[in-house]
Amino acid sequence: MNLMNSNNIILPKELIPYFRSNHAGETGAVYIYKAIIKFSKYKDIIKFSQLHLSTETKHLNLLENIIPKKDFSKLIGLWKFFGFVTGFIPSILGRNFIYATIYYVETFVEKHYQDQLNILDNSKQSKKLKKIIEELMKDEIDHKDDAKKKIKKFTILNKAWGQLITHGSNLAVNVSKRF
Numbered sequence: 001m002n003l004m005n006s007n008n009i010i011l012p013k014e015l016i017p018y019f020r021s022n023h024a025g026e027t028g029a030v031y032i033y034k035a036i037i038k039f040s041k042y043k044d045i046i047k048f049s050q051l052h053l054s055t056e057t058k059h060l061n062l063l064e065n066i067i068p069k070k071d072f073s074k075l076i077g078l079w080k081f082f083g084f085v086t087g088f089i090p091s092i093l094g095r096n097f098i099y100a101t102i103y104y105v106e107t108f109v110e111k112h113y114q115d116q117l118n119i120l121d122n123s124k125q126s127k128k129l130k131k132i133i134e135e136l137m138k139d140e141i142d143h144k145d146d147a148k149k150k151i152k153k154f155t156i157l158n159k160a161w162g163q164l165i166t167h168g169s170n171l172a173v174n175v176s177k178r179f
Ligand SMILES: [Fe+2]
Pocket: 026, 029, 055, 056, 059, 136, 140
């Protein structure tokens, strides 16, 4: 991944809520993969998750360089906890559930980033931010596709779990935009 130097980025005030939610989300993503690595018993899934974890850690570090610390979500502990639970539950339910979780989470994140690309204008500063979001989004799409390749068929339970993930993630975005 070729992330740009983020030192000279100034985040406009009106975008802070969005970036706070991005930072919260990347924190959650790190903890999803941490939980899978800790609790899954499948070697291939652990390896797969380690690769994704290293990308999510880069995403998190990048955002930490852009967002002033005072503007981080006040609920970081909660996002870590929900991330961890989102990784732990499928880890005890089996292989397909884990890949389905990654698929649904990354599908959500892709849309979340696409929404932000849609609202950014063409000013110089917005272009820099767009570039960063595009880089993040490209990785999330790769993660989604990696998971999709591993899934032969989504069961009804996989889909129900996916719904829960999508609704939960939506709620988390709305809350983390504010707090
Ligand atoms: Fe990410």
